[in-house]
Amino acid sequence: MEKTNFIDYIRVFCKSGHGGAGSKHFMRTKYNAQAGPDGGDGGRGGHIILKGNAQLWTLLHLRYYKNVIAENGEGGSGNNCTGRFGKDTYIEVPLGTVARDEETGEEEAEILEDGQEIIWLKGGRGGLGNSNFATPTNQVPEHAQPGEPGVEGWKVLELKVLADVGLVGFPNAGKSTLLSSISAAKPKIADYAFTTLIPQLGMVDYRGGKSFCVADLPGIIEGAAEGKGLGHRFLRHIERNPVLLFLIPADSADHGEEFRILERELEEYNPEMLDKQFVIGISKSDMLDDELKAGIEKELPEGIPHVFFSSITGQGLPALKDLLWDALNTPPTE
Incomplete structure (x- = not known):
């Protein structure tokens, strides 16, 4: 069900409405058979309009909606009557949706707010x-x-998950377990790689009635920036997260090297990723004593805040929430 119910990429054929023709008509009255021209203007063709809907979280509803065609405008008529405008066609999309032209790859629209409307293809x-x-x-x-003719062509709708914090790590780093521990989300958890195949969102309660949204994203593998594993399909979701929590398990062979591999994959995909706020979380830390923690700290890069925690015992989770909240409310340094 996970695989079929989360759709984050849709290809559709779109065609806005053709404008109605102007009328070539001459007025004839009882007393004047040549009263002059009175042909009305043609109506505008229907637009194709994107509309944000906060109740949607996937493009699933568009999966079998491959042809989006707006109504043509009506022709003008005598007595200077303007033809009826073609009916606009609305496409409701989740927040974080980007619309592109398939042929050029150019970004044409971006929906970020509930109720936001953008004319994607103008009618003729x-x-x-x-x-x-x-x-x-x-x-x-x-x-x-x-x-005038409408605009037509193959278009692409691409969803990039909107969340405050994105969980980044190799498969089986403990991302899903963490999300289930700090929120009401119930992602699939199992002891094998790539348990998570689609993004999972969870709202984390914080002090004073505050909250923030965390996204559990599919695990990165080395070479993801070139498309290996889930590749670009996963990495595009990180673009929306202002804070990235790098999860590195306590039993990793080299904690510093694991962070550098993850950081390098982000940089190769999009160098602007490095401008985000980074936080490092050492998961499964209930197996560590103070001496082992000190040894791991020496491997970690300087200048990036880190915390040791265990999703199973709850150790360090309040400190992790504090660290994430501070990162969300601290502007990144230039």
């Missing part, structure tokens, strides 16, 4: 009726404009 403009072209020297214009 309606043509002008012949009444717009009447002049003193051309009182019976025989010309009206056709409507």
Whole structure:
């Protein structure tokens, strides 16, 4: 179910509405059979509009919605009547969704707020009726404009999870266990690699009724920046997290080297990742005494706050929350 219910990448064909044609019409009255041009303008074609919906957390509802087509505008008519505008088509998406053109890869829209609306593909403009072209020297214009065509093409919707803290680590580092310990989230936990295949979000209660959101993300492997393992599919979710918690298990062979590998994968994917706030958490620390902790501290990089904790016993979890809260409320240094 995990695999089918979380969809973070959708490819759709979009076509906005064609503008209606302007009317070439001449007024005829009881007493004047040549009362002049009165052709109305054509109606605008329908837009395709993206709308943010905080109740959605996946693109699953668009999985079988492969063709998004807006309504064409109606043609103008006599008596200077403007044609009806084409009906706009709305696509509701979760917060954190980025819209791109498939061919160019260019980012065209980004939804970050509930209720936010962005016109993604504009409908074609309606043509002008012949009444717009009447002049003193051309009182019976025989010309009206056709409507402009809509915009069409293959587009991509890509979801990047919005969370305050992203959990970064190798498979089986204890990320899912930590999330289940500090929030009400119930991610799948098992003693094998890649238990987590999709991002899991959990709200962490803090002092004074405050809270922050933590994302349990699939584990990194060396070479993820080149697409190995879950590769780019995982790394793009980290782009939204202002604070990254690097989880390194206490029984790791080399804690410093493990951190450097994780940091290097982030840098190769996007150098801007290094501008985020980093926190190091040594998980499974209930097996450590003070001497072993001192030895591990010597391996860790200087200048990055760290904490020892155990998700099973609860040791160090309050200190970890304090560290994360401080990082979220401290601007990164230049």
